[in-house]
Amino acid sequence: MELWFTEKQTKSFGITAKIKQTLHTEQTEFQKLDMIETEEFGNMLVLDGMVMTTQVDEFVYHEMVAHVPLFTHPNPENVLVVGGGDGGVIGEVLKHPSVKKATLVDIDGKVIEYSKKYLPEIAGKLEDPRVDVKVGDGFMHIAESENEYDVILVDSTEPVGPAVNLFTKGFYAGISKALKEDGVFVAQTDNPWFTPDLIRNVQRDVKEIFPITRLYLANIPTYPSGLWTFTIGSKKYDPLEVSEDRFHEIETKYYTKEIHKAAFVLPKFVADLTK
Amino acid sequence: MELWFTEKQTKSFGITAKIKQTLHTEQTEFQKLDMIETEEFGNMLVLDGMVMTTQVDEFVYHEMVAHVPLFTHPNPENVLVVGGGDGGVIGEVLKHPSVKKATLVDIDGKVIEYSKKYLPEIAGKLEDPRVDVKVGDGFMHIAESENEYDVILVDSTEPVGPAVNLFTKGFYAGISKALKEDGVFVAQTDNPWFTPDLIRNVQRDVKEIFPITRLYLANIPTYPSGLWTFTIGSKKYDPLEVSEDRFHEIETKYYTKEIHKAAFVLPKFVADLTK
Missing domain, CATH: 3.40.50.150 (Vaccinia Virus protein VP39)
Incomplete structure (x- = not known):
């Protein structure tokens, strides 16, 4: 099974990244927080579905x-x-x-x-x-x-x-x-x-x-x-x-x-x- | 039904675009040619699965x-x-x-x-x-x-x-x-x-x-x-x-x-x- 994370950056365009695993997922008091391990960009912090930062870039x-x-x-x-x-x-x-x-x-x-x-x-x-x-x-x-x-x-x-x-x-x-x-x-x-x-x-x-x-x-x-x-x-x-x-x-x-x-x-x- | 075109730009990363329709698809003598109409970037020329050009960018x-x-x-x-x-x-x-x-x-x-x-x-x-x-x-x-x-x-x-x-x-x-x-x-x-x-x-x-x-x-x-x-x-x-x-x-x-x-x-x- 392949897992891919997709961020819709607009209603009709986005990026998609293959992930090794979800490290953490949580609805905090303020936003949805996901930490995922991707193949291309290493660990990636995602808030409300939007990429915030990755280890690689x-x-x-x-x-x-x-x-x-x-x-x-x-x-x-x-x-x-x-x-x-x-x-x-x-x-x-x-x-x-x-x-x-x-x-x-x-x-x-x-x-x-x-x-x-x-x-x-x-x-x-x-x-x-x-x-x-x-x-x-x-x-x-x-x-x-x-x-x-x-x-x-x-x-x-x-x-x-x-x-x-x-x-x-x-x-x-x-x-x-x-x-x-x-x-x-x-x-x-x-x-x-x-x-x-x-x-x-x-x-x-x-x-x-x-x-x-x-x-x-x-x-x-x-x-x-x-x-x-x-x-x-x-x-x-x-x-x-x-x-x-x-x-x-x-x-x-x-x-x-x-x-x-x-x-x-x-x-x-x-x-x-x-x- | 929503149709999305995804280009894997690497083995584990890519872009994805919502499409209105496929305008033309053909295996030419040299490569796979797809012309698709996307919502975000207008008409898009795709060769062997790779975006070549779009009307917008x-x-x-x-x-x-x-x-x-x-x-x-x-x-x-x-x-x-x-x-x-x-x-x-x-x-x-x-x-x-x-x-x-x-x-x-x-x-x-x-x-x-x-x-x-x-x-x-x-x-x-x-x-x-x-x-x-x-x-x-x-x-x-x-x-x-x-x-x-x-x-x-x-x-x-x-x-x-x-x-x-x-x-x-x-x-x-x-x-x-x-x-x-x-x-x-x-x-x-x-x-x-x-x-x-x-x-x-x-x-x-x-x-x-x-x-x-x-x-x-x-x-x-x-x-x-x-x-x-x-x-x-x-x-x-x-x-x-x-x-x-x-x-x-x-x-x-x-x-x-x-x-x-x-x-x-x-x-x-x-x-x-x-x-």
Whole structure:
């Protein structure tokens, strides 16, 4: 018998992956959580039927969400990650020696628990002494924070289920308040092929709050369309004007200082979404 | 009843698309040809079970295989396309006013016939008076050509079935002979996630023949991993040193002169395949 997991990424298109076994399945307080062992991508975390991360391709998303803003800010010391209970973003954040504290706020403690169990090389970084792990509502945490963070990274699920508040203008205003006066934030903002309106709306909302708003891209094979967007909002520093001496050596598999710049060069149909 | 087409892009991973109907299915002399109408991507040409092109995302592949070399060469007049019976590459080639003649050599006349029928906005360009359509063996056509073409574009299927000869060093040597002394060629060379060895081998072989060999990328959602590579071999002109005045206005949805450069900036794990 062959078992295949299929994610319908749209109503009429998706990916399918052969699985060796289901490691864990549970309806948590917030979402359906599945951890499966696939042949092609190793262990895979699936929330509400959507692939969140896999052992094989996790590095793309995690490196690109973290290193672009952390090299944009000249001295990131205090970093907040909203969502990201698998620990992958935190792991990349910690590669920056300037970082003194990294706070993770994920609403679902089960994501953290089962990531530690089945994605230990990713989630293991949550044990680092610089990391403060909070199980709670990222929207509320942001609302209660003021002038506190250098960089905020929003590693959310799609705007269905628990993450719906994280794609609102009110949330971006809260992020602005929670950031210091020269802070930078990044949110994952889905793909330009199937969700162009989402990107257009987020760009519009973030532009009203942050003087510097840009979109950048990375290729993630297990995500819808394979082309993923990240929206960056910055109060002071332009991600396209990072001086060469800011880039220091970090171990990566996707990100380079050249990719940092090239990721902002958008195919015409994607650039059109930012206008 | 719902009908879904699934392409196993590897033994254990693939894409799946809901289809409205099968428009045509046939075992040709060379390969299995299916033309299906999908909900997400419009009409889709499938050869030996692999997606070749779709109405919705065809522009990425066709623009990127054509415009990068055609802007690299300062005056492309005589262009050869090997494969590409759907006509998409030819359509992009014809956007360059310098082109006087574009020859298409596809081994399978049925691909041309059914592309004209079901992908008319793509294949219609084959009717242009500058186009010479030949049904025949691209490998043999190359072997019989000498000092003839400014640009050669290899729009082949994967190296199984009829295209197996098109991924050999002998073929690249033939291309070099068929090109004029300042000629440029591009071949599609699959994806870095599932076929890294193919890319590594092609890079090694092409480098032995062409003084300038480079790899560039584009995002194609219906192709394996969503990240596609193109290998460019050039006798004289460097695709990274195209002077600004070479770029003229053409109507595109993906390619821009900035994308021309950014496409050569490779994620670290991809760059490693070219070393």
